[in-house]
Amino acid sequence: MTRLSPKAVGVEILMDDAEAPAPRVDKPVLATEQLSLWYGSTLALDAITLEIPEKKITAFIGPSGCGKSTLLRCFNRLNDLIDVVRIEGALRFHGVSLYGPEVDVSQVRARIGMVFQKSNPFPKSVFENVAYGCRIHGVTRRSLLAEIVERSLRGAALWDEVKDRLDESALGLSGGQQQRLCIARAIAIEPEVILLDEPCSALDPIATAKIEELMQELKDRYTLVVVTHNMQQAARVSDYTAFLYLGRLIEYGETARLFVKPQKKQTEDYITGRFG
């Protein structure tokens, strides 16, 4: 590490114990190795190494500002939009470096979809929202589009609610429906991975339960990575959980094990609610 901000130095002092043990996955979909990220001169991610298993739900938990969303946005290179971001280390998708010089960013994003914290349907009809990605990637035949839209909306457990209002504006849907529409929009282009950035933080408990249920269904076909600040949610839905704190990966392991028998004191403090 060449440069360290005062904050990062603080992290260094705080974490005097050894590297967190990480589960080794047979064929990881996504893998980071010593991934560090700076916003200008501020270190946001500090040498993170982890592997995301296929067709499982991996949750990132940690207090606000710990870097969990930043890490998530590295996977589909959305951090590229910020000029001052600088990345070191490796990030591989099926063993291929995502930041390699020959990599097409839009192809990366087509295979690694994303659902945001705030639902962000386009100000278009429900149909056009779901069809948007397909149109971008060259599907123009109306019948094929209709088929994809129906399949995606069914996949996102939204079809029955919106099948009669496909031509109405998506902005007329409720918050939970909008978020499921965003999920439908993401799966319409058949990605391998879906990144979910606190998908339920703006939703009520019933809508949240629907999304969580949907995530369980989706993991049969997709690899899911979900960021949440809600530990109960992580415990409920995820197969693996990574705990980040101040830009470092503190602990990563099977959810059942991590919540019952945390190996690090900070993890235990966090999940027992002693800080957060």
Next chain:
Amino acid sequence: MPLRRRSDLVGHLMTWLCAGTLALNLLLILGLLGLLASEGLSYFWQKPLWLLELTDGKKILGELYETEDIPQSGRAGEEQKTRVRVKVGNRDLSGSDFRWIDEAQIVARSRPADAAVLERLEWGNFHGFARELRAHGQTLARGEDAVWPLLDKLLREKAKERDALEALEKGELGRINYALERLRLAERKLSLETLPDAERTRRAEALSREQAEQQAAYASVAARIREKRSAFVAETLVVETADGVQRELPVGYVMRAIRPNALGFAGAAKLYLSRAGEFISGEPRESNTEGGIFPAIFGTVMMVLLMSIFVAPFGVIAAVYLREYAKGGVLVRLVRIAVNNLAGVPSIVFGVFGLGFFVYLVGGTIDQLFYPEALPTPTFGTGGILWASLTLALLTVPVVIVATEEGLAAVPQIAREGSLALGATQFETLWRVVLPAAAPGILTGMILALARAAGEVAPLMIVGMVKLAPALPVDGNFPYLHLERKFMHLGFHIYDVGFQSPNVDAAKPLVFATALLLIAVVLASNLVAILVRNHLREKYATRSI
């Protein structure tokens, strides 16, 4: 003292101050519109015609316009004297339409029912009495009761004849003239070209054949016009002024004959609408102090439309680059400052730039490259509607850039990310998500630009706006759209009629009417843009949670 209300004097005062300021603004705007409306709209209303008998035995037939105190009178116990401004008409006899008459000189006044106002094609209105109708020197009717029914019928016939004549002169003859001019230019072009002799002769012969055809057509149309014209002036009307001077004038030269004192309300209202319609749809006469202002309305609207066509893509693309693509650096900041300052440059500077750059440089080059046969007469190398719109586009582009940038900045980042995360490129995101969402902001910029452009006069005076344009920039002659032509403009019309007119008294109400119309045109164009914007806003409403 728990829960006691705190007195908030300053807050109350501020509220009243804000409300008062708004009320004052509204009052000023309403006052301006009210003045324009009352002065402009009353212009078309026919006033009664008074017969005034003066102390010196003279009689005057006129419309009373205003009464005012005579300066220097009414001092030292003297009685205050007043005078009236009277529109007496008969410019061909007395030299001026309006007269001031001291009220002390008026012995008697009456409103004779048979007193008539004749609106003529030339020399303004005639005030007097209709005495006799003649055809080819023979009396057709004599006396009021006989003359008027026949006159009304004749006027309707003559109006049709006038339209037919105009259609011949402006339509057919204009087309032939246009064709002849093109042939002349083609001939000259041929003499400038280097061609084998045989080819040259062949083409020259074809041209002269065509020329002969057109000239023959010209002669036949001209003969038809002569014939119609002599029929047009066959019937004459003998009229007599209040003083007993008789004139004989062709009925064809009379647009309307009115007896104001016998008009009644319905007749007056009909006359009002007819005059207002003529004002909007007619061509100006008598150095713009009479007739309509249609060419000016047309020129204004067309120029503003052309300007929008130029400025919209130009400004939007520049703003998109500044906001979406350019990395925020010193250069971008400098460009932004420069753009903002451009909005503060006096408009006449843009006019001078337009003259130097568009007219002389670009237009001159176009002439040399494409219209060498017409030189030294410039085609594009002189002011025209194209250069005027481009100059105005330059003037309004900062407004559009600033508004578009604001519109783009208001599109939430999360909307862009949603598109990018689906694998869309930056351009696809811009085209499909960002620009539609920013469209209302862009249209707000266009509205401001339209308003600014429609009201701008100074720069246009040197890049193609004229007092009287011989032809509209759009007509039936190929290529139908003549962007090189000079044009008339409502703003300049106001200035010209109000301050450059030989007949100020007659022109004054026209200034108000024209100003009212200009405001209406600006309002109408803004209204269209606002409706489009509201529609887009509904369609692309970006929700805020």
